[in-house]
Amino acid sequence: MSLLVASTAGEVIVWIVWVLAGLALLVSGFAVVLFSNPFYSALALIGNLGSLAVLYLLLSAEFVAAAQVLVYAGAVMVMFLFVIAYIGERADEPFAGRRSLARVAAVVAGVALLVEIIVVIVQDAGGRLSTQAEISGAFGSPRQIGTLFLTDHLLAFEVTSIILLVGAVGGVVLGSGARRRMDDNDEEGGASAVQQPAPPEAA
Numbered sequence: 001m002s003l004l005v006a007s008t009a010g011e012v013i014v015w016i017v018w019v020l021a022g023l024a025l026l027v028s029g030f031a032v033v034l035f036s037n038p039f040y041s042a043l044a045l046i047g048n049l050g051s052l053a054v055l056y057l058l059l060s061a062e063f064v065a066a067a068q069v070l071v072y073a074g075a076v077m078v079m080f081l082f083v084i085a086y087i088g089e090r091a092d093e094p095f096a097g098r099r100s101l102a103r104v105a106a107v108v109a110g111v112a113l114l115v116e117i118i119v120v121i122v123q124d125a126g127g128r129l130s131t132q133a134e135i136s137g138a139f140g141s142p143r144q145i146g147t148l149f150l151t152d153h154l155l156a157f158e159v160t161s162i163i164l165l166v167g168a169v170g171g172v173v174l175g176s177g178a179r180r181r182m183d184d185n186d187e188e189g190g191a192s193a194v195q196q197p198a199p200p201e202a203a
Contacts, residue, residue, distance in 0.1 A: 018058055025051040038084050042077060049073040063142050079168050 028051060031044035049072045056065035149157050 014058060017054065021051045021054040021058070024048075025055070039081070042080050042084055045080075046073050046077050049077070063145055076164065079164065083168065083172070 025048060028044045028048035032041050032048060035041040035044060049068055053065040053068040053073070056062075056068060
């Protein structure tokens with residue numbers, strides 16, 4: 001009887017954690033796209049990645065959860081915050097005049113994702129996804145994942161690091177260009193203010 005009560009209490013706790021992590025995932029996801037300040041959006045994305053890591057833990061994917069926190073919520077987001085802090089309030093300057101195209105691309109991507117989800121749900125309801133794959137006992141272990149990373153997927157692993165490096169360098173280049181334009185505008189404004197004659201004094 002006590003074992004049954006403990007098992008039931010454990011399932012209740014798992015459900016509570018799952019609901020809270022799911023709500024935090026949705027709220028932080030909406031916050032990422034609704035915040036006008038990119039710094040707050042990046043912080044919301046860190047919360048989103050942390051909530052996703054909790055869901056991975058509930059699915060017994062400990063390695064993926066740890067990688068989610070250490071790699072994405074840790075290293076990648078620290079790089080994002082560094083670039084955002086370096087660019088400052090001029091983070092939107094490189095994308096000025098392209099908002100209509102960005103909105104169209106966002107709508108297309110959202111519709112494509114929705115269609116994909118609907119297709120998966122329909123196939124699952126029809127029993128087409130009910131066939132379980134044969135999974136070995138070592139599936140998902142850090143040893144097996146590391147072996148796959150450094151053998152079969154070595155090229156993709158290295159290309160990902162190069163893409164992250166290019167993103168960091170690109171953010172610094174955009175930020176330095178925006179700072180130079182701002183300094184030039186300040187110098188032109190100061191020069192025009194110096195050259196402007198003083199108004200005549202009232203008699």
